[in-house]
Amino acid sequence: MKSIRVFIAPTVILALAVISLFVGVSDVSLRSLWAEGLEGRSMQLLLASRLPRTFALVLAGAGMAVAGLLMQMLVRNRFVEPSTVGTMESASFGMLMVVLFVPDMPVIGRMLVAAFFALLGTALFLRLLQAIPLRSILMVPLVGILLSGVIGAVTTFFAYRYNLLQSLSAWTTGDFSIVLRGRYELLWLSGAMVILAYIAADRFTVAGLGKDFATNLGVNHGVIITLGLVIVSLVSASVLVSVGMIPFLGLVVPNIVSLMVGDNARRSLPLVALMGAGLVLACDIVGRIIIAPYEIPIGATMGVLGSACFLYLLLRSRARVA
Numbered sequence: 001m002k003s004i005r006v007f008i009a010p011t012v013i014l015a016l017a018v019i020s021l022f023v024g025v026s027d028v029s030l031r032s033l034w035a036e037g038l039e040g041r042s043m044q045l046l047l048a049s050r051l052p053r054t055f056a057l058v059l060a061g062a063g064m065a066v067a068g069l070l071m072q073m074l075v076r077n078r079f080v081e082p083s084t085v086g087t088m089e090s091a092s093f094g095m096l097m098v099v100l101f102v103p104d105m106p107v108i109g110r111m112l113v114a115a116f117f118a119l120l121g122t123a124l125f126l127r128l129l130q131a132i133p134l135r136s137i138l139m140v141p142l143v144g145i146l147l148s149g150v151i152g153a154v155t156t157f158f159a160y161r162y163n164l165l166q167s168l169s170a171w172t173t174g175d176f177s178i179v180l181r182g183r184y185e186l187l188w189l190s191g192a193m194v195i196l197a198y199i200a201a202d203r204f205t206v207a208g209l210g211k212d213f214a215t216n217l218g219v220n221h222g223v224i225i226t227l228g229l230v231i232v233s234l235v236s237a238s239v240l241v242s243v244g245m246i247p248f249l250g251l252v253v254p255n256i257v258s259l260m261v262g263d264n265a266r267r268s269l270p271l272v273a274l275m276g277a278g279l280v281l282a283c284d285i286v287g288r289i290i291i292a293p294y295e296i297p298i299g300a301t302m303g304v305l306g307s308a309c310f311l312y313l314l315l316r317s318r319a320r321v322a
Contacts, residue, residue, distance in 0.1 A: 009271060016282055017057075020050070024050065027042070028042045052180060052181045052183075053284075056179045058280075060176075060246060061246075065279075067081070067082050067235040068082065068249065068272075069257075069272050070204060071085065071122075076210070077141070078313070079140060080140060083249075084144045085125045086124065087121055089155065090120060090121025090122070090151055092168065092245070093121075093155045094113045096159055096164065099164060115236070119230065119233040122232060125147055129143060173300070193234050202266055205265040206224075251306060257271050287300070
């Protein structure tokens with residue numbers, strides 16, 4: 001039975017990826033690919049748009065889900081993820097500063113600046129947690145949401161002041177319709193960060209048990225925390241620059257996986273990555289089908305699903321505490 005479960009998630013991901021390749025306004029099917037050949041319109045569309053989009057969905061979904069898992073382990077709270085602690089909002093602010101002061105900067109440079117601002121925003125969140133007495137586990141996401149609101153308000157003010165609200169909207173709304181060959185490759189960095197997180201999974205598990213416990217086991221708690229923040233910042237920035245913000249993904253998936261396999265990062269991280277990719281693929285497919293030939297941005301579909309799951313987790317936690 002266990003060996004069967006191991007193959008379920010990859011099989012589902014593969015099935016969703018294949019469906020994603022053949023769903024869209026333009027007709028791309030096995031019949032058209034066979035009839036038109038390698039130089040046909042269907043093959044060109046598949047290689048230039050559908051295949052890059054599917055890769056982007058998998059990489060972004062896996063990366064953001066793993067980033068959420070790392071945030072929850074490092075903060076030791078189940079109700080945080082990059083879009084609820086100011087990480088994504090800080091990255092958006094960094095992108096805005098680049099557009100204002102260095103508009104000709106290459107995409108890789110914009111991503112690095114956004115990652116730097118994301119790291120600063122996340123560090124500020126951790127500093128606030130140290131300064132505020134936390135009498136309830138619900139205080140942590142509340143502080144994060146308030147910080148996100150403040151950073152978002154400042155970003156919106158500058159965007160309005162310099163007529164960049166449309167650009168800001170593109171960064172804060174996840175949308176994979178813009179993905180083409182040559183415009184998504186930064187997301188492979190997100191995949192590399194997932195691999196790095198898996199390599200250091202045991203250390204993240206120990207660091208999540210607290211500074212004193214980690215130190216007694218010979219783990220440098222500060223270094224692991226810094227590594228985790230760097231991974232989260234790079235993943236968040238690469239996803240934001242490439243496709244925009246995907247809310248609540250890093251919150252929902254790690255909590256579901258935790259209920260299934262527990263809190264050991266070595267065991268749960270691969271499943272988190274797979275489930276994150278599968279959820280993003282499913283939401284994107286639904287967004288393309290439900291009002292075809294138009295499509296709903298994944299930021300909207302994931303926001304509705306994620307916010308509902310967030311409320312359920314909050315109410316469930318409150319009931320358990322009571």
